[in-house]
Structures are given as structure tokens and as C-alpha cells.
Amino acid sequence: MLCxxxxxxxxxYASTVAVDGVDLQIESGQVFGFLGPNGAGKxxxxxxxxxxxxxxxxxxxxxxxxxAKHPLEIRKKIGVVLQQPSYEPTLSAEKSxxxxxxxxxxxxxxxxxxxxxxxxxxxxxxxxxxKMDDLSIGQRRRVQVAREFxxxxxxxxxxxxxxxxxxxARRKLLDFLREQVKNSGLTIFYTTHVLSxxxxxxxxxxxxxxxxxMAVDSPSELKNRFGHEKTIKIHISTVSEELKxxxxxxxxxxxxxxPEPTVIINSTKSEIVLMNILKILNExxxxxxxxxxxxxxxxEIFLKVVGDSN
Amino acid sequence: xxxxxxxxxxxxxxxxxxxxxGFIIWQILFPLIYxxxxxxxxxxxxxxxxxxxxxxDYPAFLAxxxxxxxxxxxxxxxGIIIWNDRRHGMFEQIMSGPFTRTHYILxxxxxxxxxxxxxxxxxxxxxYPVFFDSVEFNIVTIxxxxxxSVVGAILFGSIASIISVKLRSSEGFNVIxxxxxxxxxxxxxxxxxxQGAPQPLATIFYLNPLSYLVDIIRAGIxxxxxxxxxxxxxxxxxxxxxxxxxxxxxxxxxxF
Numbered sequence: 114m115l116c117x118x119x120x121x122x123x124x125x126y127a128s129t130v131a132v133d134g135v136d137l138q139i140e141s142g143q144v145f146g147f148l149g150p151n152g153a154g155k156x157x158x159x160x161x162x163x164x165x166x167x168x169x170x171x172x173x174x175x176x177x178x179x180x181a182k183h184p185l186e187i188r189k190k191i192g193v194v195l196q197q198p199s200y201e202p203t204l205s206a207e208k209s210x211x212x213x214x215x216x217x218x219x220x221x222x223x224x225x226x227x228x229x230x231x232x233x234x235x236x237x238x239x240x241x242x243x244k245m246d247d248l249s250i251g252q253r254r255r256v257q258v259a260r261e262f263x264x265x266x267x268x269x270x271x272x273x274x275x276x277x278x279x280x281x282a283r284r285k286l287l288d289f290l291r292e293q294v295k296n297s298g299l300t301i302f303y304t305t306h307v308l309s310x311x312x313x314x315x316x317x318x319x320x321x322x323x324x325x326x327m328a329v330d331s332p333s334e335l336k337n338r339f340g341h342e343k344t345i346k347i348h349i350s351t352v353s354e355e356l357k358x359x360x361x362x363x364x365x366x367x368x369x370x371x372p373e374p375t376v377i378i379n380s381t382k383s384e385i386v387l388m389n390i391l392k393i394l395n396e397x398x399x400x401x402x403x404x405x406x407x408x409x410x411x412x413e414i415f416l417k418v419v420g421d422s423n
Numbered sequence: 424x425x426x427x428x429x430x431x432x433x434x435x436x437x438x439x440x441x442x443x444x445g446f447i448i449w450q451i452l453f454p455l456i457y458x459x460x461x462x463x464x465x466x467x468x469x470x471x472x473x474x475x476x477x478x479x480d481y482p483a484f485l486a487x488x489x490x491x492x493x494x495x496x497x498x499x500x501x502g503i504i505i506w507n508d509r510r511h512g513m514f515e516q517i518m519s520g521p522f523t524r525t526h527y528i529l530x531x532x533x534x535x536x537x538x539x540x541x542x543x544x545x546x547x548x549x550x551y552p553v554f555f556d557s558v559e560f561n562i563v564t565i566x567x568x569x570x571x572s573v574v575g576a577i578l579f580g581s582i583a584s585i586i587s588v589k590l591r592s593s594e595g596f597n598v599i600x601x602x603x604x605x606x607x608x609x610x611x612x613x614x615x616x617x618q619g620a621p622q623p624l625a626t627i628f629y630l631n632p633l634s635y636l637v638d639i640i641r642a643g644i645x646x647x648x649x650x651x652x653x654x655x656x657x658x659x660x661x662x663x664x665x666x667x668x669x670x671x672x673x674x675x676x677x678x679f
Contacts, residue, residue, distance in 0.1 A: 166679055
């Protein structure tokens with residue numbers, strides 16, 4: 114079943130086009146990663162999908178509900194953690210969770226039970242009585258994310274939820290989210306700048322730039338599509354003129370002198386290129402200090418897709 | 424599961440985040456100082472104040488004025504809630520939840536209505552021994568006091584809401600709101616009678632909605648409902664309606 118569907122979605126602010134013809138089809142029960150550089154349109158898409166703002170053009174269907182006709186019905190079924198912090202400064206962490214549950218009309222007994230569970234799951238027990246105003250940015254962020262699990266939902270929007278979290282808290286959150294998707298069939302729409310997070314968590318990923326979707330696929334498929342080109346680095350002792358001259362005949366490689374002399378191969382046939390370069394290094398009596406192959410990761414694909422679109 | 428109305432849920436939340444021991448102490452202590460210190464200290468200067476067909480002693484006059492004053496002060500909460508919600512991201516968060524802007528606006532009005540009534544009841548209880556002699560509570564005057572408290576709360580709550588929507592910086596918000604409320608407090612009939620005041624000041628008194636609120640409450644407490652008080656009620660309702668519409672329009676247009 115389609116959880117989110119958009120057709121030719123556009124949002125224009127004065128002369129700026131923030132979202133430019135976005136078509137998305139997201140299946141239920143998965144973590145969908147939404148990646149893009151700063152100002153690419155990620156948060157605007159989230160605001161459109163959560164009905165906070167209206168599109169200039171196009172159609173949005175969330176959980177099978179038309180967002181133009183029944184925005185409140187959508188909001189009743191979704192959870193939203195926006196990019197900006199949101200908290201009640203005068204309430205304690207515990208009271209924040211409890212009151213948020215009340216706002217969602219959760220029964221008092223269930224509220225109490227969930228508050229305890231979430232305080233434990235998010236490592237907030239020690240700071241449960243501390244006022245939100247007195248918490249660190251990371252602690253506040255944890256409460257903000259935990260709070261959203263006080264109510265039932267079919268779809269959760271998380272806009273850079275790990276900002277300000279330390280590595281341990283970040284991993285704990287990612288595992289918690291995976292667990293939720295696995296156990297309750299929740300769908301998560303997840304934006305982040307930390308690409309290793311997206312690789313760890315997401316079933317499918319879309320890359321957006323300048324308001325347009327550049328690629329949508331699973332992380333492994335994206336690697337297959339964009340990751341043919343492998344990178345091999347050969348750290349060498351010196352760079353002679355003869356070596357420079359001979360390597361200039363191989364377009365797939367480049368020489369960098371800083372911080373140490375290095376031959377870098379970027380090629381879809383890197384193994385063959387490597388053989389040729391090793392032959393040249395041997396002919397020119399160049400000593401190899403180190404050789405490393407860099408596996409294709411999501412970060413490189415992201416940089417390539419965004420770079421190409423720019 | 425019992426389905427509680429979203430407005431009631433938001434009112435519950437508003438009251439929880441707004442009412443704290445500091446607020447309640449301030450709400451009691453501040454008027455008490457005025458009534459018992461200024462009230463009795465000025466008795467030497469102001470022997471009695473004519474009001475309707477009665478002559479009130481100054482502490483009784485001041486205590487009844489403090490009800491309107493306290494209602495106005497307590498409705499500052501409305502502006503503070505909106506301003507804090509915008510500053511701390513809660514406005515956006517609430518709007519992405521199971522609420523509409525109408526829910527949000529109405530919950531604010533109900534909140535300030537409750538706080539206004541609570542405030543009026545508090546000062547009436549505290550001031551009762553002072554103006555006990557002249558009080559005339561009856562079937563007309565009690566609803567009049569409740570009416571004045573609620574309409575006044577909506578009026579000043581709307582003013583505070585308008586200021587909070589228009590200003591983003593904390594300095595700007597505090598300076599403007601304190602200036603407006605200070606002017607309203609002291610250029611009104613809350614502290615002094617209009618009779619005997621210089622003409623320009625008397626005119627300013629009646630350009631100030633707090634004077635209308637205070638006169639209505641006073642009329643209710645001392646049973647002096649005159650034609651002028653009825654006109655004042657109409658003016659207060661009209662002003663409250665206009666300001667409420669403006670505040671609602673501004674809140675509806677708030678962008679994310």
C-alpha cells in the first residue's frame with residue numbers, strides 16, 4: 114500500500130522555487146531516507162507532506178488521504194519531529210512527555226506507562242525531573258523525539274532527528290526506530306545529513322537537489338547505479354618528471370603532491386588501470402608506500418549525484 | 424477511550440505551562456500591596472470617592488479597581504503563551520498535530536477567560552473585608568461582574584496576542600507589552616476617580632478600555648448599574664470583538 118504519493122508537487126516563495134515537480138511513491142512499513150544538501154528543499158517537502166503549508170501546485174496523498182481536502186485527518190495519523198527544536202521550557206522532561214500524550218488524547222494509564230517506557234528507551238531517567246530549559250540541546254532533542262512516540266501513528270516524519278546527539282545516543286535512537294518499524298509496521302520519512310545513518314537505517318532513499326528529485330532507490334541499488342567508479346589510492350615516495358609524463362597518458366588517474374605524493378585512480382575499470390599504473394611505477398623505479406581501495410559508500414554517491422545535478 | 428475536545432486539551436496544556444507558584448503569588452501579592460498599602464496610605468488624602476449614588480472610601484474604590492487591573496495583568500498570559508510557542512517551536516508542533524488554528528485560538532480565549540475569572544474571584548475574596556460595607560451582590564450584579572471579567576479578558580488577551588504575533592524579539596515583546604499595559608493601568612479609573620481629574624487626563628481615561636472594564640466591575644460590586652455603565656458595556660463588547668477578530672486574523676496568517 115502506498116503511504117505517501119505526490120504528483121508534480123511544487124512550492125514557490127516569491128521568486129524562489131523551493132520544490133520543483135516532486136513525484137514520490139513511498140510504500141508503507143519502511144524507513145524512507147530523504148537526502149539533500151542544505152536548502153535543497155527537504156524541510157519544505159516535509160512541511161508540505163505534514164500539511165503545515167499548502168503546495169503552489171500538485172497533489173499530495175498521505176495514508177490514502179487527500180491533503181488538500183482533509184489535512185486534519187492526516188495530522189491525526191502522523192507524528193512529526195521537525196528540524197527546529199520544540200519544547201515547553203517550564204515543564205520537566207517527564208511532564209513534557211505526559212502532557213504531550215494528554216494533547217493527543219491518550220488515556221492517563223497508557224500515558225503513564227508509555228512515559229516510563231520512553232524515559233527508559235531514550236536514556237532520560239536521570240533527567241526526568243529537570244526542566245526542559247535546563248537541558249542540553251542533545252537531551253532536549255531526545256525528549257522531542259521520544260515525545261512523538263507517546264501517541265499512536267501510522268507514519269512518522271523525522272527531520273534531522275539526530276542533530277546534537279552523541280554517537281551512543283544516535284545509535285540507540287536508530288536501533289529504536291528500526292525496532293518500531295519492524296514491530297509495528299510504522300513508516301518513517303527520515304531526513305539527515307549523516308549519510309552513514311541513512312545507509313544504516315533506510316530501506317529506500319531519495320536524493321533531492323534544487324527542489325528536484327535526482328534519484329530514488331534502495332541504498333544497494335544506488336550503489337550499483339552510481340557506484341561503478343571505484344577509487345584506488347597509491348601513496349608513492351617521489352614524483353619524477355618521467356612518471357608524470359607516463360601517467361599523463363592515462364586519463365583515469367591524477368597525481369596529488371599534498372599532503373604526500375599520491376596517484377588516485379577513479380575509473381569504472383579501476384583494476385585494469387591499476388595494472389597499467391603499477392607497470393609504469395615499476396618502469397620508473399618508484400617506490401610504493403601504501404595502496405588502498407576505497408569502497409563505494411552512500412556519501413560518494415550523494416556527492417556525485419548532487420555534484421552532477423549542480 | 425473518552426474523546427476529549429481538542430480545545431479542552433489545549434486549555435489544559437495552556438494552564439499547565441502558564442500557572443506556576445510564582446504566577447499565583449504575583450497575582451495575589453501585587454494587588455494586596457496596592458489595596459492594603461496604597462489604599463490605606465492614600466485614605467489620609469482621599470477621604471471618599473463618589474460612585475453612582477454612593478460614597479466609597481478609597482480602599483473600597485481601589486480594591487474594586489484592582490479586579491479589572493488584575494484581569495488585564497493576568498491576560499498577559501495569552502501573549503506570553505503565543506510568543507513562547509513561536510519562540511520554542513511549539514506553535515508549529517501543535518499545528519502539525521491533531522489541531523487546527525481555530526482550536527488554538529479558541530483555546531487561548533478560554534484560557535484567558537478562566538484566568539480572568541480566577542483573577543477576579545481572587546481579588547474579590549481578598550478585597551471583600553475592605554469593601555464589605557458597600558457591596559451589593561444580587562442576581563444582576565454577579566452576572567455583570569462575570570460578563571465584565573470574561574469580555575475584559577478577551578479584550579486584553581487579544582491585545583497581548585496581537586503584540587506577540589507582531590514581535591519576535593524578547594526585548595521588543597517585553598518593552599511594548601509593558602508600555603501598553605503600564606499606560607492602561609495608570610491612565611485609567613482603576614486607581615483614581617475621573618471626577619476632579621484635569622480634562623485632558625479625564626479624556627485619556629475614557630480612551631482606555633481598562634476604564635470601561637473597571638467601571639463595569641465596580642458597578643457590579645456596588646450595585647450601581649447606570650445608563651452610562653450600559654454604554655460602557657457596549658463599548659467594551661465592541662472593542663473586544665474588533666480586537667479579537669484582528670488577533671485571530673493575524674494568528675491565522677502566521678506562516679511557518
